[in-house]
Every structure is written in C-alpha cells, then in structure tokens.
Amino acid sequence: xxxxxxxxxxxxxxxxxxxxxxxxxxxxxxxxxxxxxxxxxxxxxxxxxxxxxxxxxxxxxxxxxxxxxxxxxxxxxxxxxxxxxxxxx
Amino acid sequence: xxxxxxxxxxxxxxxxxxxxxxxxxxxxxxxxxxxxxxxxxxxxxxxxxxxxxxxxxxxxxxxxxxxxxxxxxxxxxxxxxxxxxxxxxxxxxxxxxxxxxxxxxxxxxxxxxxxxxxxxxxxxxxxxxxxxxxxxxxxxxxxxxxxxxxxxxxxxxxxxxxxxxxxxxxxxxxxxxxxxxxxxxxxxxxxxxxxxxxxxxxxxxxxxxxxxxxxxxxxxxxxxxxxxxxxxxxxxxxxxxxxxxxxxxxxxxxxxxxxxxxxxxxxxxxxxxxxxxxxxxxxxxxxxxxxxxxxxxxxxxxxxxxxxxxxxxxxxxxxxxxxxxxxxxxxxxxxxxxxxxxxxxxxxxxxxxxxxxxxxxxxxxxxxxxxxxxxxxxxxxxxxxxxxxxxxxxxxxxxxxxxxxxxxxxxxxxxxxxxxxxx
Amino acid sequence: xxxxxxxxxxxxxxxxxxxxxxxxxxxxxxxxxxxxxxxxxxxxxxxxxxxxxxxxxxxxxxxxxxxxxxxxxxxxxxxxxxxxxxxxxxxxxxxxxxxxxxxxxxxxxxxxxxxxxxxxxxxxxxxxxxxxxxxxxxxxxxxxxxxxxxxxxxxxxxxxxxxxxxxxxxxxxxxxxxxxxxxxxxxxxxxxxxxxxxxxxxxxxxxxxxxxxxxxxxxxxxxxxxxxxxxxxxxxxxxxxxxxxxxxxxxxxxxxxxxxxxxxxxxxxxxxxxxxxxxxxxxxxxxxxxxxxxxxxxxxxxxxxxxxxxxxxxxxxxxxxxxxxxxxxxxxxxxxxxxxxxxxxxxxxxxxxxxxxxxxxxxxxxxxxxxxxxxxxxxxxxxxxxxxxxxxxxxxxxxxxxxxxxxxxxxxxxxxxxxxxxxxxx
Numbered sequence: 001x002x003x004x005x006x007x008x009x010x011x012x013x014x015x016x017x018x019x020x021x022x023x024x025x026x027x028x029x030x031x032x033x034x035x036x037x038x039x040x041x042x043x044x045x046x047x048x049x050x051x052x053x054x055x056x057x058x059x060x061x062x063x064x065x066x067x068x069x070x071x072x073x074x075x076x077x078x079x080x081x082x083x084x085x086x087x088x089x
Numbered sequence: 090x091x092x093x094x095x096x097x098x099x100x101x102x103x104x105x106x107x108x109x110x111x112x113x114x115x116x117x118x119x120x121x122x123x124x125x126x127x128x129x130x131x132x133x134x135x136x137x138x139x140x141x142x143x144x145x146x147x148x149x150x151x152x153x154x155x156x157x158x159x160x161x162x163x164x165x166x167x168x169x170x171x172x173x174x175x176x177x178x179x180x181x182x183x184x185x186x187x188x189x190x191x192x193x194x195x196x197x198x199x200x201x202x203x204x205x206x207x208x209x210x211x212x213x214x215x216x217x218x219x220x221x222x223x224x225x226x227x228x229x230x231x232x233x234x235x236x237x238x239x240x241x242x243x244x245x246x247x248x249x250x251x252x253x254x255x256x257x258x259x260x261x262x263x264x265x266x267x268x269x270x271x272x273x274x275x276x277x278x279x280x281x282x283x284x285x286x287x288x289x290x291x292x293x294x295x296x297x298x299x300x301x302x303x304x305x306x307x308x309x310x311x312x313x314x315x316x317x318x319x320x321x322x323x324x325x326x327x328x329x330x331x332x333x334x335x336x337x338x339x340x341x342x343x344x345x346x347x348x349x350x351x352x353x354x355x356x357x358x359x360x361x362x363x364x365x366x367x368x369x370x371x372x373x374x375x376x377x378x379x380x381x382x383x384x385x386x387x388x389x390x391x392x393x394x395x396x397x398x399x400x401x402x403x404x405x406x407x408x409x410x411x412x413x414x415x416x417x418x419x420x421x422x423x424x425x426x427x428x429x430x431x432x433x434x435x436x437x438x439x440x441x442x443x444x445x446x447x448x449x450x451x452x453x454x455x456x457x458x459x460x461x462x463x464x465x466x467x468x469x470x471x472x473x474x475x476x477x478x479x480x481x482x483x484x485x486x487x488x489x490x491x492x493x494x495x496x497x498x499x500x501x502x503x504x505x506x507x508x509x510x511x512x
Numbered sequence: 513x514x515x516x517x518x519x520x521x522x523x524x525x526x527x528x529x530x531x532x533x534x535x536x537x538x539x540x541x542x543x544x545x546x547x548x549x550x551x552x553x554x555x556x557x558x559x560x561x562x563x564x565x566x567x568x569x570x571x572x573x574x575x576x577x578x579x580x581x582x583x584x585x586x587x588x589x590x591x592x593x594x595x596x597x598x599x600x601x602x603x604x605x606x607x608x609x610x611x612x613x614x615x616x617x618x619x620x621x622x623x624x625x626x627x628x629x630x631x632x633x634x635x636x637x638x639x640x641x642x643x644x645x646x647x648x649x650x651x652x653x654x655x656x657x658x659x660x661x662x663x664x665x666x667x668x669x670x671x672x673x674x675x676x677x678x679x680x681x682x683x684x685x686x687x688x689x690x691x692x693x694x695x696x697x698x699x700x701x702x703x704x705x706x707x708x709x710x711x712x713x714x715x716x717x718x719x720x721x722x723x724x725x726x727x728x729x730x731x732x733x734x735x736x737x738x739x740x741x742x743x744x745x746x747x748x749x750x751x752x753x754x755x756x757x758x759x760x761x762x763x764x765x766x767x768x769x770x771x772x773x774x775x776x777x778x779x780x781x782x783x784x785x786x787x788x789x790x791x792x793x794x795x796x797x798x799x800x801x802x803x804x805x806x807x808x809x810x811x812x813x814x815x816x817x818x819x820x821x822x823x824x825x826x827x828x829x830x831x832x833x834x835x836x837x838x839x840x841x842x843x844x845x846x847x848x849x850x851x852x853x854x855x856x857x858x859x860x861x862x863x864x865x866x867x868x869x870x871x872x873x874x875x876x877x878x879x880x881x882x883x884x885x886x887x888x889x890x891x892x893x894x895x896x897x898x899x900x901x902x903x904x905x906x907x908x909x910x911x912x913x914x915x916x917x918x919x920x921x922x923x924x925x926x927x928x929x930x931x932x933x934x935x936x937x938x
Contacts, residue, residue: 021656023593043590046367047657050301058653071300125919135652177590190801198664199686201640204726208644211725215648218641219566222725230729230919234633234864235665235686240920243788249800252788252922253694256632256665256686264683271701277785293644296652297659360673360682362623365594367659374679377624496670498682 007082009056010067012034015075021055022048035075060085092274096507098347099178099335100447101170101284104434105328108150109173113434113444114451118480122325122433124170124222124311129190129290141328141435145169156245159228161203164241166331166440167194167286170252171242178335178347180280187249191278193236193269194239194254194333195261195285197439197494200232202291207232237421242282242333250278258494259399260358261285262332267356269336271504279341285335285443295327301366303403313463314438314499317400317429318407318475320468324384325401328435332443334450339507350450354487355386355503366495368405373411375491375499379417382501388487389417393425393503395458395483397449397490398475400429401436411471413499426483428476430464442492442500445489449488449504458483520892530700530710530781533770534613534763535873538715540576540756540860544608548870549877553904555886557859559739559754561910565640566721571728571735574742575719575755577862578935585674587705594658595671596636597757601690601715602668603675605761609711610676614639614640619773620677620709626709627680628673630761631687631695631714632665633864637682638720639663672711672761678706689825689862690786690920692759693926697784699764708769709781713761714866727755730919731792732829743825743858745834746893753828756857760873769820779876783812783927794832798839800923801825801915805843808925818845819851819927820909821884823871824899825917827862836893836915852884854900859888870914872928875912879930882908 005068015028024044034041039049053069064084071077102109104121107114113330116123124141132138143166147157150169157165175182182190207229213222231237239254255265262285269283298304305324307314315326342349359381361374383390397417398411415422430448437444454457455482462476488504537544540558541551551558557682562568564573583592583600586607610616620626639747640663646654661667665686673682681702685691692714698710718727727733734752737741743754770776770777785807809816825836840848856868878884884905893899910930917923 019589021593023589023591025589044590045300045364045590047365047594047661048590051657054300054653054657124730162796192788196686199635201663204640204722205644207725208641209648211722212645212648215645218645218721219569220641220721220725221727222570225725225728228729230725233723233729234688234920236633236688236691236918236922240688240788240791241924243921244586244790249788251694251786253691253786254686256684257669257682258664258666268683275701292652293640293647293655293659296647296655297643297663299652300655301660303660330766358681358683359624360628360670360679362673362677362679364674365667365670403886468560486641494666494685495664496666496682498666498670498675 007078008085009078009081014078017052017055018044021051031074036073038072058083093276094339095270095273095353096339096342096349097334097339097351097450098337098342098349099174099180100450101173102444102447103143103166103170104330105143106434106446107147116433117430117448118457118464120460120478120480122312122462124315124435126311127290130292131302135295136299136306137295138308139314139326141326142290143329154220158325159231160241161200161232162288163196163286164238166288167238167242168245170284170331171282172332174333174335175246180335182247185280187247189250189279190248191250191272191281192243192248192252193265193281193283194238195265195439196235196238196256196287197258197261198287198289198294199235202288203232203296205291205293236370238286246282249421257498258496259438260442260492260498261439261492261499263492263500264358266334266443266446269352270356273338279338281296281336282333283336284331285440286331287438287440288329289438290327290329315402315432316401316463317432317461318471319464321497322402324403325436327333328437330437330440330444333449349507351453352505352507354505355382358380358498361497361499363497368493369408370408370412372409375413375493376416378499378501379491382503384428386503386505390422392487393418393489394485395452395488396425396427397445398427398429399492400431400474402431408470411473422473426458426476426481428461428475430459445490446502449490451505453485453488456485514873524808528704529767530703530764531764531767531770531777532762532779532876533775534609534615535876536609536612536761537852537873538601538605538758540578540758540868543581545612546878552856552874552885553883555888555903557739559742559861560718564719567724570724573737574739574754576754577719578758591675593669594662595664595667596639597717598636598715599668601717602630603671603759605713605715606672606711608759609615609763613775614762623677623679625708626678627682627710628669628678628704629683629695629698629710629712630669631685631865632689633687633716634718634723636663636667637664637718637723638687639654640909641720641722656699687865688920688922689864689867690918690922690924691917692865693784693916693924694786696781696926700781703764703766708766710764711761711920712764713759714869716866717757718755718864719757723899732919740889743828744889745828745855746895747890747901748894750828750830750833754861756861756863759863760870779879779928779930779932782929783808786922786924788921789923791919794829794835796833797917797923801836801839801917802842804923804925808927812927814911814927816847818911819913821876821912822853823912823914824853824855825915826857827917833895837897849896852900852905853897854884855887856885858890868914871914874926875914879909879912882906883908
C-alpha cells in the first residue's frame, strides 16, 4: 500500500465501515498488515462491500466506479476509491 | 407407503402482457416482451425504473368489491388465477369432500406493497419511528401475514383440508407446487390448489434490489432489458403476477372424467448453504435437486425434452444454472432446449416458479417450447441451446423446471406427459 | 419438501421415524430450555408492558417480551447486522438446539443430510420498518443491501442453513399460528423421506411499532392494560390474547441415525394433521380442530385414551375457547373430560407461528420432568375441561397432544410421544 498519505478514506475508516455496515470486526492494524488478503478472508461478502460503497457514495456525494464493489482486497479497494475521490470521477 | 400419481388438471395465470391462459400463452409463443417503465408508482431516482406489470382490473376479472377492498394486489392475482384454474379443471368444489381438498400457495414478499402504503401514512412519510396507529387503513392485518394468501384462496373455493403458504424466496412458486405434490401423492388430500403470487413492484422492493444491483438498469430500452443467458445481460427485470395449478390424485381425476394435462413426476429442493444472494459457479446443489427430482420420476437425465430455466438474467445466475444443468444432464444438456420466460414476463419473485410451471404445462399441451426473448449475443460460459427469440415445435414428454432463491434455495420439478411412454 | 435423498439410508420403507433430540428455546421466560422450563413449571408469568422502542403510546399494552437477550453472545456480528431480531432468535435457538442435542460437525454425514424448516408469521418487521424509514425519510439510496434478505419470511431458514453449512431440504411455511406444527410435520416428512436430520422451528419478533400497528386489526388481540388480565382463556373474563416474541427450534432426527451417534431420543413426532375453517370463524373451528386431532391420532396410531396431556391452543376468545373445548370432546370422547389440559402460553403470550413449537418443546420437557405445567392467570375455568391451573401437577405423561389454531383460519394438531410408545409406522 503506497501513497497512503493523501488517502481520503483511510484504513481506519475502512475498518470502522466494515464493522458498522457489515458487522465484520477487523482492527486497523490487522487490516493494514493483511491489506492484500481477500475481503472474504475477513468474512466480508459482496453485499457487505456494496454497503460500504453505498456509504462512501453518500458521504462524498458522488458515484464510485462499478469496479469498487468488485475489489477483492482492502488494498485494491482503498487504491481505487481514493483514486476516484481524487479525480472526482 | 404407496405414492399416488399426481395429475395437473387445471391452469390459471395472471401475468404481465395479459390476464388469463390464452393471453399468457400468446405472449410466450410469440416471443413478445411485457417489460416497460414502471407505471404503478413514479420510479424517478431509482437505479432500475422498469418492470413487467400486469394490466389488472380486479372487478373486470370477476372479483367483487368487498374482496378487492380487503385483499392485497397479490392476493387478488391469486384469486383470479385460482378461479381460472378451477374452471379449466371443470372442478365443482360443491361435489368434492372439502376436507380432502387443500390449498398451497407461495409468495416471496407477500403484502409488502400494502405494508409500505400504510407505513407511509402512519409514519408521516418516514418521519417517525413511533408510528401513529390512527392513520392505518382497514384490513392492514391481512397484509401483515402472508398466511392471508392461502387463507383467501381456501375461503373462496371452500377448501377445508390443509392450507399452507410457502415462502422460500424466489423458489416459492416451485416449492408450493412441490409441497402440494407431496400432499396429494401421500394421500393427505385428493385435490389441491397449488400456485404462487407476488406483487412486488413498490418503492421499497425496487430500492432493496437497487441496493444490491440485482435488477437491470436498462431504463432506456425496457422491452429489451431482460436478457437471460445473453452476454449483455445485466440483471433481472422485476415482474408480478400469479399462477395456480389444480393438482389431483390421478385416479380421482380419471374417476370424474377430468382432462389431465400431465403429471408432476418429481420434485426436490436443497439449500446451497453458501450465501443469501450469491451462487456458486458449479451449481452442485441445484444439480442435486435435479438429480433427486429425476430419481423420484424414475427418469434418466436423457429423458428430459425441455428445461424451463430460472434464467433471471443476472451474470451469476445464468452461469450457475447452466453449470448445474450440464452437471445433471451431461452431454444431453447440449441437445436440450432451455429457455427463460423471464425474458418476456420478468421475474415476479415468489410467483414466477408457478408461472413457469404453468408455462411448462402449456408447452407440453401445445408441444411448443417457448423462447428466450432478447437473446442475441452468446456468452461463452452459457453455451446451451437457449431457444433464441422464437418458439419451437418439439415433442415434449418430460419437462424440467428449475429455480434458485435468495436464502440459497435450489428447487427442481419434473413434469411428465400422461398418455403413452410414461414410466 | 423431501424426496428419497441420497444419504445412503433406506427411504420410504415405513421404518424411519422422526424423533426430537434437542431443544433450543428463546422465550419470555428466559434463554435456553432450562430457563424456559423453570418459568413454565413454576407457573410464573412473563407478560408485561411493551417496552420496545417506540411502542409505549400504542393501544397494545401487554405482551411477552424476551428480555436480556444478547444475540452477540452466540452469533457472529456479520450475521447480526444483516438480519432482523426474529432471525437473531432463530440463529440463537438453533445453536442452543444443536448444543442440547450434542450435534456437532462430526455428526454431519453429508451437508445434504441436514435440512432446515422454519415457520414465519410476519418476517423481519423491525428491520423492515427501519429500512422503510430510510427510504421514505431520506431516499432510495439510503436503503441498505441487507433489506433484500432480512425482511422476507425465508431469512431464518437461509441464514441457519448458511451459518451451519446445512444443505438438505430447506423450507419455509409462512403461516398463521398453526403453521408452527405444520413445519414440524414437514420436518418429519423429510426425515421419513430420507433426510437424517432437520433443524426445525419458528421464532417471531412482532413487537416493533409498525408491526404492532398491523396487528391492531386482529379482533382477537387483547386490549387489556394489566398483565394478569390480558390473556385468560377458558374463563368468563377471556378478552383476547397477548402476543409474544421468541420461539423454539428443535433438532429432529431419524431415530436410528440419532441412536447411532449416541444421542438421547427425547420424543417421537408421531402424528400430525391440519384443516382450515376460515379466519375468525371460531365456532366452525370446532369441527376443523376435531378433525385435525382425529387425523393426528390416526397417523400416530394412538387411541384417544392414550393421550396423557393436551397443550391447548387457548386463544382467549370466548367463542374460540368454547369451540376448542367442544372439539376435544368431539375427538376424544369421554376422555376429553379426564385428560389434563394446559396452556402455559398464558404465561408467555402467543408468539404466533412459534407458539405451538414452544408448546411442543414444553411438552417434551413435561414428559421428561413428569410434571404438567399450569396455566398462569387462569383460575375460574368455565368449560368442561380439566385445565391444570395454579400449580404444576405431577404426572407421567407419555403422549402429548399439541393444538394450534391460526388467525387466518388454520387448525393443526401434533402428537408427540415419549420413546417406546409409538408404533413403527410412517
């Protein structure tokens, strides 16, 4: 996970969202360490990820690309989401 | 325990594109679609704004005002379909032992449309959790429990035997007929009204499928939005409707001189224990349901002449189902037409399984396979004969109908022609 | 529901019996069969004011709530966020039933040998109300991804199947009260048809504000304000029923499979029958219920005199109570006046579909404890019945008849027998 300094959505926030919207508890440290593991390894399924995408879309008032909900790992997801937020796509 | 043979002697259908069996079969055999922009409410703001709606005027279809007032739309559908089925079967309930007659109706979401309507009133458009009971309209309790569905049908036709509402998500319509099949086969009833109904085209149900992107967003071209098995498919199109079959002990049907369309010869259901909405690529559990239903029918997979697919038009479903059918039917799958009528009448959740069984009975009756409308671009992962766009004449002795539902339900029903070559 | 499933055991040879090996109870009396039984045997009442958020102003004043329930003690968070309270109850009750039966992973011969059947009367009403509020208060984008799987009636069966990897025949009876017994009949049918094990039961959570508003239309719902007066069936003061939440899940197994794995056979599901006589036409339920009793006894191969205890439907509506008393007389003859009848649900309230399943669990416990529990709040019985009131009555019941009638018109009867009393017939 590179260039995280300018991330709008941090690992901490993703951890909190996973807990709140999907009931999946993974502390930020573990999530950062295992950011390249599959979401399924943490017990987060496709509906859970859809819920997180919807939360972020509401929070930032824009639509995220369709690929966001298909990301397999936290690292991919954060990279894609933050890239989209940066460019405003 | 000797199992009795179970005959289908009557059919009734309320489906998008026209009310009644002739209109329904006309739509299917012509390969027309009944999908359009939603008119039942203003869908602006939704991701999917299209559906297959019924043009349904309950009073014109024989219901009286009091019945209409106390019955939700899905119950009205069921009552109209049941009346047609009973007429078609030439079944005089006054001459039947009411305690030997049953009713088994399926629904996935029951009275949610009415529940939402009154919710808006009592919550003042979602502004309060501590809702105001005084704003509720009469008969709301009948929307609260889906038991109302089978109760209303049983009341209307004087049924006094076992009455059940089955709710296994989108396999409800197959399972309701399956449960009724068991009740007749095991001798608990001689006659059973079996079917399903749903009227899910309401903001909450459209919104909840929006949230998981299960429905098609092809709002610009509703007529071609439902594209089962096509490479460009992007979700299902919501539908509504009902179908009711009259199931009867075969000997009972023969004794009263009834016309027998076909027999229900096998039924099975399993859970996939995988995911509430997700499906595996392999389709093992659906294949097992097919295999078990075939065993009950004492048939080999190679005996199947037509597969009526679940074919919802989501990416995962159509792959899953193709894999399951290939697993069960082997090489024979490639030589067997397999179509999805959801391309024409949409996906009416719990109702569709019974509507599809009605289509199977009619297909056997006419010896015509209904097509998959809108199918133009093959998907390498869906490589069977999906009967593109045009109905096809074919000898149909044994027909298989399959379904998958939220909750992991995987069901299969086998229908067999009654005269000649059967078992 | 079932078929000759490929589990390697003989199917439909008439020798497969469905037995109960585990009880999972989440009741207003407490969590777990033991806590429930204590409340039932002591004749205590767990009826009280409706305290769920947003309900205090509503005209329903008395109900049986499940207090002190924390689903998170047994069920992982990811299952809890995507399900309603009725499924929280179901997942917890399932876990308790599996523990009670000592049925572990190693006992699962194949995932396809374990099915799941639940009955549901109204689904996930509280979850549904929250999402309706999101939709109408804020907009369609505020509806979450779990609404599509939490509100509908099949939620509990699906989640039980997924959480435990049970792939056998899965079913849902969406029913009125009698449906709880129909679900058990489905489970027994599946077992006789070749499935070794079925997780079966019903749980309900109808005490959310909008759900209560929906129930206010039932003329049978009690409007009484005091817990000791709200639900008094078979008395002159009968004024309707108090609703409840919670329920029970039973582990139903094929007898030989249960014995082979060393499980205790607690009771046999011996017979069931159901009829329909129309919603709120209680006088007519007399014939329907009597026929259901006769059918269930016939299937069980059980004579009326062999019934040792009746768990009454006990609706608490004078006309319905009279019909039930007469139905027992019609079906059991002179034995109807001798057989002890009880309605422990007056101490918990009626949890719709779950009410008769809870009664079946209570019946199994009563047969094990040699004690017929009393009917709380009921003293002055005005029907020709030996209703057990006041204190539990010592007895040695070996055959229990459980009755259920539903507000939508169904009547059902189920016979459960202690091991060794039922003939080996299907």
